[in-house]
Amino acid sequence: MGAKIKEYGITAPDTKNPLSDPYPFNLMFQTSIGPSGLSPGYMRPETAQGIFVNFKDLYYYNGNKLPFAAAQIGQAFRNEISPRQGLLRVREFTLAEIEHFVDPEDKSHPKFGDVADLEFLMFPREEQLTGKSAAKKKLGEAVSKGTINNETLGYFIGRVYLFLTQLGIDKDRLRFRQHLPNEMAHYAADCWDAEIECSYGWIECVVLLIVAYDLRAHSEKSGVPLVAHEKFPEPREVEKLVITPSKKELGLAFKGNQKMVIEAFEAMKETEALEMKVALESKGEVEFHVCTLNKSVTIKKNMVSISMEKKKEHQRVFTPSVIEPSFGIGRIIYCLFEHCFYQRPSKAEDEQLNVFRFPPLVAPIKCTVFPLVKIEKFDVVAKKISKALTTAGISHIIDITGTSIGKRYARTDEIGVPLAITVDSTTSVTIRDRDSKEQIRVDIEEVASVVKEVTDGQSTWADVMWRYPTHAVSHTDEEPADEE
Template structure:
């Protein structure tokens, strides 16, 4: 697939045909199914069938091994239903929105940025006569999509004269739509809540207990895997944009004064595609970069963030994502949350274009400070110095009497926000008040703005000698969209090959053995009691050593049975015949080796868990040379 937006129309048609072929295979073989299909379905909701469930289970198990076990993380599980007060503190109630427009005639809703993005990509794909100046303008707008405010997005939609898809009707001005599903907790309906839009808040509110469990030491990390819910405006991109999905999230808590990582040196040499903001704003492409150099030059903010970017690269390529279609894109300055130190998205290219599948962010201390402010429970860590140090201490004292007189009922929320400022925010506010005597202060959790004067808040620093200090930890957050990764994996592993010479083609998923839904099929060559019995013994023995397998005793030809297992990505097949030993077949090469009965279980187990490559097996056992027409028909 092309990596460029301005590909010719024929390439766009090929991409669409490829997507349709993958989709038909996935739905026909029950990797996923539109939910409530017999009732017409609901956009953005999908069921996972047997093969999809198995792939997801294997992916999550590998994720746990790669991250949770490797980094000695805590794993927790929190409820999907979250009280409003928690999501009010985090800012989701007021700010978790997308900009939406409505068809002025039908009332159909469309996500405004997607409407503009699709329109501009269509121009690039289909208009061969586009001028260089117009092309540059379009590419600039595409690069700036995430930065546009509502009015700016509305102005762009008008400037390009964009209408509602399908109907051609005028669309409304963009307006915010909160993506959370609201609910109530308990029979009275008096306790408002939401279906969680992410799993992270459950970790933040448990920080104090997790910190204690870790011996009151930093750094440490906690992970959570579970469902999250977002009421997408118009989910039109299959399983890539859904309303219920699985997230695997990590919150790595670290001392904000030391974000080095002891294992960064192990990954510093890795090279892969980075897409820093300088390349984006300069309308350039992503560049292959050594992660050690990116951290050293300050392109990536710190070692811990760089370490998790590199580990994410190793995970994604290890499960079968094509490294040539994987990049890490840095958020533009105005795109980042105001509290973030640095943010990168792992984007994977598929037939829908480049899609964010993993978010990696240094969220600073925002979340713990927000929950400290709202709950009144201090979520802090303590650092003991080897010897007493002179430390600058920052004090923020809101003048609540003046604030109450001027802002009345808003005094409390304003005071809490001022007290939870970071040191950098507080010093910036102090400098601005000293220069101008008044300024506009914005409360990030509600979006409210207040005009402050010098008398309303006192911000000072003093040097004291101390044996230690309390501080609010920073958090590095890698957040994995499991469903999106799975769909990209399906596309990256999918190919077709001839089934009969010059006639039919068969579909194949080339999943790595560790990801494949099951590892092996067991076939009796023909239907005979003695062969069925031997096949059953082998199948049971494989199950006992932990190798997932499936017996196929249907009356189909062996070739058709091979084709059906290739189509769901099963890497190995054992065929039982009347001779001594069995044949073991590998999916992609279609090679077969002859293995003695007493060794087959160990051989397939080692092949399935990746400890023995197929090339080694073919050098250890006799390769069976069977023509395709005989083996596959």
């Protein structure tokens, strides 16, 4: 590659400076293990491998049945050449991954019907290659037409869409883009990115792919078969390809490379093996490419026996396929901040007020509690409500500083608190919605249950508006928040 760079005079596009010769670069961080530091180790670039190496135990815990899934969240580390774009490209990040193991011959999903009617922006590879834009498509149609490989992958795409939109991601700035052939991982059967549009453009935040590579790779290196079994009600007679290498002849011909040639035989597909059988019978020898040697070798008829034999099988042994949704938590949170932030004018319209419209379900602080004015009887009621909210497990802030109510509303709006409880009586209080600024009046004993109902997602603000009397605002609703 270095010679070609010099031959064609390729330079840096911006500076036109000459490029250095290519050199190896490991995207994994190396560290030293043990007191002597002589054992090298590598920090994990993803969380998934811990699930794959434990497949045998997980399969056993699920009663030796498919499908089943395992999930893990934790830190991952990648030696990025150029970290940039805030939380979007970093060397240490939080990754959440699901590994859903399925029978490769049955990728249907019993709950696919629950998401089949979802319609959202999709960007299949054919439309990318022809210069078209992403367009809204029904998930069920995309699966039935083969745009999405199978029902289980489609089901997880639908669930990721629901997850992101319920978090607060704008559905019109969310699309699912299929990988192009030149960017598809060599081991993936299909791959889609959930991309979210933000100030940096369209950002890949979730990857969904279907693979069988990892289990096979761990099996080959460890010698432990990571496979599943399907027992037949009655034995079945099947034709099986049998490849029997002659270790003696291969050893004489290839010496130390014998093992790699045998491994290449074992990796052959049935069609390739049968073509070799025909060539050996007609010509006596055939050229055979061995990937690990990076060259072709001559195989003679006495070096390998290839045949189709009838055998009775009581079970099918196979490597499961895996549907893997992988979530970049930092990227999702960054895009959520951008999508939830907006500004609105103060009541006097002389200043723009900052607001985060986090959905109640994900807002870190669910509500604020403060007396309308600083008098002892209102402080007592505020503390009583705070105690009830704590008992109900609702995160909240109590503010009895006496700052004007408008400033306290603005202060909580700009940190995304969805509800504000104002104590203006000893028997009832008002609850204010952050986005509509509408208020309802609720008895003190019911406050905690109403807040929990809304913040747990059991009811919407519109639902509770029907049940409780509205409160006409008689005090200053909003003032600019003091900077602290």
